[in-house]
Amino acid sequence: MEQIEIGSGDARWSLKGMSALVTGGTRGIGHAIIEEFARFGAVIYTCSRNQKELDECLEEWKRMGFRVAGSVCDLSVRAQRDKLMETVAWLFQWENQYPGE
Numbered sequence: 241m242e243q244i245e246i247g248s249g250d251a252r253w254s255l256k257g258m259s260a261l262v263t264g265g266t267r268g269i270g271h272a273i274i275e276e277f278a279r280f281g282a283v284i285y286t287c288s289r290n291q292k293e294l295d296e297c298l299e300e301w302k303r304m305g306f307r308v309a310g311s312v313c314d315l316s317v318r319a320q321r322d323k324l325m326e327t328v329a330w331l332f333q334w335e336n337q338y339p340g341e
């Protein structure tokens with residue numbers, strides 16, 4: 241039986257041209273999902289409540305060549321969730337129209 245390796249660099253798997261919103265991306269599961277999606281070529285938007293940690297992560301991902309943007313958002317606050325969705329809808333629409341810019 242063929243063993244399928246799921247991980248970075250496997251040309252059979254690609255998320256190029258795809259956009260993903262991954263909430264809670266500065267630690268734990270969200271952080272791991274972002275790096276895996278980014279390795280497969282996805283453009284990602286993320287959030288967390290801590291600006292400093294978020295900025296550090298965004299800087300590190302930029303250094304790694306990943307296309308990840310993000311902003312502070314407390315998902316337990318409805319107004320902040322609504323604002324996040326507006327931002328993401330706008331950005332992903334832009335990404336679909338002008339990929340890579």
Ligand SMILES: NC(=O)c1ccc[n+]([C@@H]2O[C@H](COP(=O)([O-])OP(=O)(O)OC[C@H]3O[C@@H](n4cnc5c(N)ncnc54)[C@H](OP(=O)(O)O)[C@@H]3O)[C@@H](O)[C@H]2O)c1
Pocket residue numbers: 263264265266267268269270287288289290293313314315316
């Ligand atoms: N770890 C496991 O083995 C496991 C297993 C099953 C299920 N889960 C569930 O999966 C989720 C993530 O687990 P994890 O271990 O990866 O958690 P974690 O290490 O605590 O990371 C959570 C991430 O979410 C952000 N976050 C937390 N509350 C937030 C809020 N109100 N608004 C926006 N961002 C928020 C955190 O940043 P800030 O604190 O800076 O906002 C951080 O980036 C949790 O719901 C957990 O219960 C985890």
